[in-house]
Amino acid sequence: xxxxxxxxxxxxxxxxxxxxxxxxxxxxxxxxxxxxxxxxxxxxxxxxxxxxxxxxxxxxxxxxxxxxxxxxxxxxxxxxxxxxxxxxxxxxxxxxxxxxxxxxxxxxxxxxxxxxxxxxxxxxxxxxxxxxxxxxxxxxxxxxxxxxxxxxxxxxxxxxxxx
Amino acid sequence: xxxxxxxxxxxxxxxxxxxxxxxxxxxxxxxxxxxxxxxxxxxxxxxxxxxxxxxxxxxxxxxxxxxxxxxxxxxxxxxxxxxxxxxxxxxxxxxxxxxxxxxxxxxxxxxxxxxxxxxxxxxxxxxxxxxxxxxxxxxxxxxxxxxxxxxxxxxxxxxxxxxxxxxxxxxxxxxxxxxxxxxxxxxxxxxxxxxxxxxxxxx
Numbered sequence: 001x002x003x004x005x006x007x008x009x010x011x012x013x014x015x016x017x018x019x020x021x022x023x024x025x026x027x028x029x030x031x032x033x034x035x036x037x038x039x040x041x042x043x044x045x046x047x048x049x050x051x052x053x054x055x056x057x058x059x060x061x062x063x064x065x066x067x068x069x070x071x072x073x074x075x076x077x078x079x080x081x082x083x084x085x086x087x088x089x090x091x092x093x094x095x096x097x098x099x100x101x102x103x104x105x106x107x108x109x110x111x112x113x114x115x116x117x118x119x120x121x122x123x124x125x126x127x128x129x130x131x132x133x134x135x136x137x138x139x140x141x142x143x144x145x146x147x148x149x150x151x152x153x154x155x156x157x158x159x160x161x162x163x
Numbered sequence: 164x165x166x167x168x169x170x171x172x173x174x175x176x177x178x179x180x181x182x183x184x185x186x187x188x189x190x191x192x193x194x195x196x197x198x199x200x201x202x203x204x205x206x207x208x209x210x211x212x213x214x215x216x217x218x219x220x221x222x223x224x225x226x227x228x229x230x231x232x233x234x235x236x237x238x239x240x241x242x243x244x245x246x247x248x249x250x251x252x253x254x255x256x257x258x259x260x261x262x263x264x265x266x267x268x269x270x271x272x273x274x275x276x277x278x279x280x281x282x283x284x285x286x287x288x289x290x291x292x293x294x295x296x297x298x299x300x301x302x303x304x305x306x307x308x309x310x311x312x313x314x315x316x317x318x319x320x321x322x323x324x325x326x327x328x329x330x331x332x333x334x335x336x337x338x339x340x341x342x343x344x345x346x347x348x349x350x351x352x353x354x355x356x357x358x359x360x361x362x363x364x365x366x
Binding site for chain 2: 043149
């Protein structure tokens, strides 16, 4: 009996089948902690970033809450004490204004919460900016959009890849 | 055309153009914007209003402005549109350079900016062609085809751009202005039967 010699076509078919299976299983078990993928930086996320925003109790007069979580890629463990920088166009200033920027640290559960002025639509969308930009993990910039400009809070979640 | 009818047409047109501009000029969002950003938005709204006037002038639809006279104003407003677009993009650039760079490089996260940038390039291309046309460097037939094609891109692109934006324009007056501009553009193309230039034999 002759050995099986794969043709170009059979290899392609096998590859497509394997890709389909992988994709399908990925859909079936999306939240496997073992393989938690790092959050990619969003388009435009770094726009008007000012590195080194100070850690503050509140940005400006407050009234709006930016909240979220920070976890480690792979095992999904919550990360404590990570600095998240936040800025947006608000009722008190443009994105570029230094006073529109502030930072906060995550708690033991990997959660962060920072009060800031109400975000208002700018450049066509009500949106916020968040950055993780410290040495321990890869830098990530997020740009979440508010589903409704009248919302008084916005969430963003980081899964960080160790640097 | 009766005097009353002519008056009504002008009143309707004045409303269609002035109401969106007035709504934008009194938007509560202006309170959170500095003057350069406010000017950027208004330049965009004025550009949209010009997009309604242009096809009406080109088609000679406005009472007291037959085609020849209408087209003189059409040319002036074309220049006005070019200036409004440059002011719009320039003032946005001053307000937030990285957002405008993203838009111009087609790398923006916002779905509407790509349509605005496409319309902007179509306006620039039209301006260049208009200069060539005036200097008689291109055949009138080619000019007409290209101008019409670019006008469709400008109006369609700008309408999508405007509708997707959460900005200073009021929802109702914005949708109305966009619908009128689209309708006027379609009507003038149908009336002038521009596509026949594609198949007609050269004279």
